[in-house]
Amino acid sequence: MKIGVVNEIKPDEYRVALTPAGARELTQRGHEVLVEAGAGAGSSFPDDAYRSIGASFATAEDVWAQADLVLKVKEPLPAEYALIREGVVLFTYLHLAANEALTRALVESGAACVAYETVETDDRRLPLLAPMSEVAGRLAAQAGATFLEKPLGGRGLLLGGVAGVAPGHVALLGGGIVGYNAAVIALGLGAQVTILERSVDRMRHLEEVLSGRVSLLMSSSLQIEESVIQADVVIGAVLIPGALAPKLITRQMVHEMKPGSVLCDVAIDQGGCAETSRPTTHSEPVYTVEGVIHYCVANMPGAVPVTATKALTNVTLPYVEAIADHGLAEAVARDRSLARGVNVLHGKVTYEAVAEAHGLEYAPLEDVLPLTPV
Numbered sequence: 001m002k003i004g005v006v007n008e009i010k011p012d013e014y015r016v017a018l019t020p021a022g023a024r025e026l027t028q029r030g031h032e033v034l035v036e037a038g039a040g041a042g043s044s045f046p047d048d049a050y051r052s053i054g055a056s057f058a059t060a061e062d063v064w065a066q067a068d069l070v071l072k073v074k075e076p077l078p079a080e081y082a083l084i085r086e087g088v089v090l091f092t093y094l095h096l097a098a099n100e101a102l103t104r105a106l107v108e109s110g111a112a113c114v115a116y117e118t119v120e121t122d123d124r125r126l127p128l129l130a131p132m133s134e135v136a137g138r139l140a141a142q143a144g145a146t147f148l149e150k151p152l153g154g155r156g157l158l159l160g161g162v163a164g165v166a167p168g169h170v171a172l173l174g175g176g177i178v179g180y181n182a183a184v185i186a187l188g189l190g191a192q193v194t195i196l197e198r199s200v201d202r203m204r205h206l207e208e209v210l211s212g213r214v215s216l217l218m219s220s221s222l223q224i225e226e227s228v229i230q231a232d233v234v235i236g237a238v239l240i241p242g243a244l245a246p247k248l249i250t251r252q253m254v255h256e257m258k259p260g261s262v263l264c265d266v267a268i269d270q271g272g273c274a275e276t277s278r279p280t281t282h283s284e285p286v287y288t289v290e291g292v293i294h295y296c297v298a299n300m301p302g303a304v305p306v307t308a309t310k311a312l313t314n315v316t317l318p319y320v321e322a323i324a325d326h327g328l329a330e331a332v333a334r335d336r337s338l339a340r341g342v343n344v345l346h347g348k349v350t351y352e353a354v355a356e357a358h359g360l361e362y363a364p365l366e367d368v369l370p371l372t373p374v
């Protein structure tokens with residue numbers, strides 16, 4: 001199969017959908033890799049790194065025109081809509097439920113569109129979202145520690161303390177992937193960490209893997225209030241799948257936090273879990289409300305493309321290999337997780353929530369494509 005990789009044109013996006021290491025795995029399996037020149041530059045992968053593993057280069061137009069499978073990171077932008085054509089398989093983050101114009105463009109294109117974010121295992125894990133949550137969780141703890149510094153507007157506290165001086169407190173709302181990873185880094189910095197969770201099973205698991213080094217508390221509004229007010233860094237990491245984040249932190253709680261403390265609302269991509277949160281960008285990551293620094297960057301992994309690109313390719317590559325080796329029809333017949341990723345196929349919307357979101361007709365995948373392995 002001919003596999004194409006294009007440059008990401010979304011502002012502030014430096015990731016690329018395939019590393020040279022991933023490209024080599026594909027060429028070794030007998031596939032061709034076609035890369036738009038400069039596509040890996042933002043992630044520190046020069047063209048030569050792809051050239052040395054036998055990839056060829058083309059313009060974005062030619063990659064779209066020639067490739068059987070196009071790999072991207074972010075959803076196509078309007079400037080790219082006209083390039084998406086029938087017969088191509090597009091594999092990328094799509095987030096179609098929030099984007100009607102793109103959904104309609106993909107339906108009209110006739111392309112097969114597989115969304116990273118809806119690839120879902122039988123036990124309801126989202127393997128292609130998880131690495132970005134790992135990155136965001138780790139970054140959140142770093143951002144919290146950094147913005148506590150006085151010259152950056154913080155209260156001037158070293159999160160880990162020193163011998164004879166107590167460390168700072170980090171309160172984590174939500175102990176899922178973001179919460180766990182934020183806890184690991186905050187603990188590494190020497191902070192005192194509290195995780196507020198709703199799931200007792202999840203708390204039991206965290207108790208075990210973090211060897212009792214964090215306080216685990218049931219998330220009630222009273223407990224949230226107490227923990228938020230006494231924390232130096234609060235990290236919002238809750239998720240209710242398919243819903244907006246619950247507003248667990250009220251403006252009054254923020255008002256009662258210590259001046260110069262930091263609220264890092266990672267759940268901002270789902271609307272944020274504080275009443276005072278609004279999305280920010282890497283070029284202007286923070287703002288202050290009620291004396292509390294708010295860090296609410298909606299695409300946190302974009303700050304660390306070298307790490308995020310590798311973490312993304314690590315998890316997408318097995319699916320890319322399956323599509324390349326077998327073709328999409330057989331690959332989805334063999335793997336139900338991948339089948340759940342197919343959002344648009346042959347001009348039909350095959351993902352129910354996307355069809356519902358835009359009042360479009362829903363066609364179950366098995367009606368559009370036979371799912372029995374051949």
Ligand SMILES: NC(=O)c1ccc[n+]([C@@H]2O[C@H](COP(=O)([O-])OP(=O)(O)OC[C@H]3O[C@@H](n4cnc5c(N)ncnc54)[C@H](O)[C@@H]3O)[C@@H](O)[C@H]2O)c1
Pocket residue numbers: 130132133136173174175176177178179196197198199202219237238239240245246248265266267268269270297298299300301
């Ligand atoms: N800003 C970014 O760049 C970025 C990057 C990755 C993920 N995220 C977001 O971070 C959030 C967390 O993602 P995740 O992968 O860790 O999700 P996850 O499903 O692994 O974890 C969410 C956790 O929140 C818990 N929870 C739900 N309601 C709660 C409540 N009321 N109180 C306490 N805990 C509660 C759940 O039990 C679960 O353990 C999501 O909104 C995700 O979209 C943002």
